[in-house]
Amino acid sequence: MLGSSVKLAPVISAVTIGGFEKRSDRKHWFTVHVIPADFDAETINAGSKIKRPYVIYRTQEDFSELSLRLGQVDHEFPAIQFRRRNFLLISPSPQKVRDRLDQFVRKLFQNPVMVLTSPVVLEFFGLWDSDIKHMRKQFGTGYPDFEVEDENDTRFDSAIDLSATTEAKVGSPEKEISFLDGFSTRHSTISVIKPILRRARSAMLGESEDRVAWPKVGSPNTDEDDDDDEFGSSRPGIVAPWNLRYMDPVLVQTILPPMGEFSCTSSPTPTPASPIHFPPSSNLRRSGTIGRGQRSLGPRTLRKATSTNSLSAAAAAAATDELDADSLTFIKVKAILNDDTIVILRVHRSISYDDLYDKILLKFRLCGQQADDLMGKSLVYRLTENRAFFVSSEEELQSALMHECDKITFYLVSAHK
Incomplete structure (x- = not known):
């Protein structure tokens, strides 16, 4: 009702x-x-x-x-x-x-x-x-x-x-x-x-x-x-989708790497390794137990029962609420300069564009990048494989943040491109 x-x-x-x-x-x-x-x-x-x-x-x-x-x-x-x-x-x-x-x-x-x-x-x-x-x-x-x-x-x-x-x-x-x-x-x-x-x-x-x-x-x-x-x-505020400064689709596909290459959900390809040989199951014993065919040399004691599900439901719910509140307050920013240089920051969702840009450049400088390599770079947010727009103002930054919840990826490209 x-x-x-x-x-x-x-x-x-x-x-x-x-x-x-x-x-x-x-x-x-x-x-x-x-x-x-x-x-x-x-x-x-x-x-x-x-x-x-x-x-x-x-x-x-x-x-x-x-x-x-x-x-x-x-x-x-x-x-x-x-x-x-x-x-x-x-x-x-x-x-x-x-x-x-x-x-x-x-x-x-x-x-x-x-x-x-x-x-x-x-x-x-x-x-x-x-x-x-x-x-x-x-x-x-x-x-x-x-x-x-x-x-x-x-x-x-x-x-x-x-x-x-x-x-x-x-x-x-x-x-x-x-x-x-x-x-x-x-x-x-x-x-x-x-x-x-x-x-x-x-x-x-x-x-x-x-x-x-x-x-x-x-x-x-x-x-x-x-x-x-x-x-x-x-x-x-935000910028209307038809007023954003989009990149040429050809440049998006040629300059920017494929989206799946730097996806947060993609896992690295496992390398082949030598197989692991486990001993027979008869030789595997839990702590506090007696193996097959062995006699107990002393008095047997009861082992304290444990459970993998002993986590408190109330504590787990409280931790989930804290994570949800944290994801609404902060956002993880990934900035990609090239295939070998990627930095990740954790910033407040209300951060200004100038502060975000300065933090990204400072993180790249701490990683050993020269100042000349970072001059004239602009942030680019990618929507699809062939669609991306420049981010150089407060409104454009808010337009990009509207598409993401807890993490966002920016690319640094030359402004003249």
């Missing part, structure tokens, strides 16, 4: 899965960003009363129940599949669950008739009582409490207003400042997902990609005094 719905969702244009958080109920709650079909940033800035984007929170079990109920209506609808726990009782990674949920949402919105007509979908992507309680707990009384199903109620213009010009209606100025600051911190990923939502909206409404105005996307904070994020630097 889905959660108690306070307000059904409007006509939806696009939905994307954001981050996740682990609450006191020991469940991972995933942030779901919903964009109504009549959303238009220019109309919002003009002060029109239309539906605005909002944020809801759902668990893995909620999505599983949604998939089950949709499968009962349409038997051809693919059910969502999650990886089962292994013998150590370690739950699947929340990041992998998020990827599965994102694939499920994309498949769901490939059927616009079901999205527009199914009451199950409208109830799922609507506002639940759990969403209101969580938002009021996080942001205080500034978050409105919708408890009336009234189509003429203009209070539900948005569950959360993502526009930078909207003012929060709160009782005192102090609460208003804390509410907006908390919203900006917890939903700072909107600068990254907004281009994806706009592109999904254009595809949903049948608009051409050339008609969508997307030169560059900036930070949602428009105030000059408050344009710093929690890491002390302004959060850059």
Whole structure:
């Protein structure tokens, strides 16, 4: 049974899965960003009363129940599949669950008739009582409490207003400042997902990609005094795919090595070695046992039982959570200069382009490379075997980081090429 719905969702244009958080109920709650079909940033800035984007929170079990109920209506609808726990009782990674949920949402919105007509979908992507309680707990009384199903109620213009010009209606100025600051911190990923939502909206409404105005996307904070994020630097936007500086496909195949050659998942080819001869099984004995045909010369003692599965499930789950949080905060960067010179760094995901470039050059200098060999080199991120683009700015770096989760590979090539 889905959660108690306070307000059904409007006509939806696009939905994307954001981050996740682990609450006191020991469940991972995933942030779901919903964009109504009549959303238009220019109309919002003009002060029109239309539906605005909002944020809801759902668990893995909620999505599983949604998939089950949709499968009962349409038997051809693919059910969502999650990886089962292994013998150590370690739950699947929340990041992998998020990827599965994102694939499920994309498949769901490939059927616009079901999205527009199914009451199950409208109830799922609507506002639940759990969403209101969580938002009021996080942001205080500034978050409105919708408890009336009234189509003429203009209070539900948005569950959360993502526009930078909207003012929060709160009782005192102090609460208003804390509410907006908390919203900006917890939903700072909107600068990254907004281009994806706009592109999904254009595809949903049948608009051409050339008609969508997307030169560059900036930070949602428009105030000059408050344009710093929690890491002390302004959060850059990204560059549209058609505005990136791509390399010539011929140069990509001739200059850059094959992608599989430096793949992190590829293992080196094993070299042939002499076979290992093990003694007969009768001569192999565990510690504390007596061999066949031998007599015990002293009193026998019981050996303490051990098990390979003695790892605590709670400790394993805690270690998994730490690894997941670490993978979202840091990223492993591999920089390739040539076939014999490769360096690997571990940096923060919010690192600036200048700091990353300086760290890569310093690592190459420590490896013995001359400064003349590194002059005029530019970073290149490779998408496919014959498609790559230059990375020389903050926006281009963020565009490259959007394609990777925990590791990314850059190539250093001459800028004139």
